[in-house]
Amino acid sequence: MLTLTGEKLYLRALEPEDLEFIYEIENNESIWEISATQTPYSRFLIKQYLENAHQDIYEAKQLRLVMVNMKKESIGLIDLFEFDPKNKRVGVGLLIAKSEHKHKGYGKEALQLVCNYAFKHLHVHQVYANIGEDNLASINLFESLDFKQIGVKRDWTFINGEFKNEVFYQKIAE
Template identity: 60%
Template sequence: MLTLEGDKVYLRALEPEDLDFIVEVENTEEFWEISATRVPYSRFLIKKYIQNSHRDIFDVKQLRLVICTMEDAPIGLIDIFDLEPKDRRAALGILIVNDENRGKGYGAQALSLVCDYCFTHLGLHQVYAGVTTDNLASIKLFENNNFEKVGIKKDWILVNGIFKDEILYQLINNVY
């Protein structure tokens, strides 16, 4: 089992017991904007996804990890996706599910842990993320974790009939 641990949170692989948590997250319309989801997912499909989550990241080009407090409570998800092994880069996405767990440093530590994993274990040269310009918490999260704003994609995301701009952030690892 993959475990990456800090002093506030740890990251772990998906487990069958996460089914209800993942179903709730994937079917919460409020989160669809950040995940490009447009329709609900069935329990059956999510169960199959969890059953296949053991597959190698270099094969499936993605990895989803559960963010847990040190008390073993799942509070969010962090994804590595669009992995490009040849170019040694991948996209990141992070979600802390409930407001009461936001602003406590959980997301920052999870992001730091997953970046370290990407650079040291996956051998990536860079990770990147897209954040809508109105997502101030995520902008602060990525900027406080040394991600550099490298561009803005105009009218990139359509939400409720309104186009939103998306900021592109990169973190390039020059150590490895």
């Protein structure tokens, strides 16, 4: 079995054909809170980003993969970010794009696949995630895969006129 292929989905590199899919996600104001986005992205900027997406994770310090179900539908994105080979750690974040694909096990399988990839191929010692304290679905997802809450960043993000806490989760290699 390939590292990035599961029973329900597989993870693949970004392609030029993903322009509209990424455009819709990046310009969806309802998820700006989790992506720390504050302004819309143009198709031109996303096209440039896709043209440079071939960079190796050791060079770019990040890797964005598309989550594709077995019907060949792009259903979300999973990112490795702030890759730090010296300290052997990497951050992870994921997003299921449409509600009809949520609560079907896609997020759990994608997170499991990308963690296995990070531990096996990138040789990291830990994978971590920053999750809004009120994002219970994500907290449950990460905890179901043995991520441990190790701290709370108080008043970390300022959203819709109020400060919100962010919870820091970590999974250490076994």
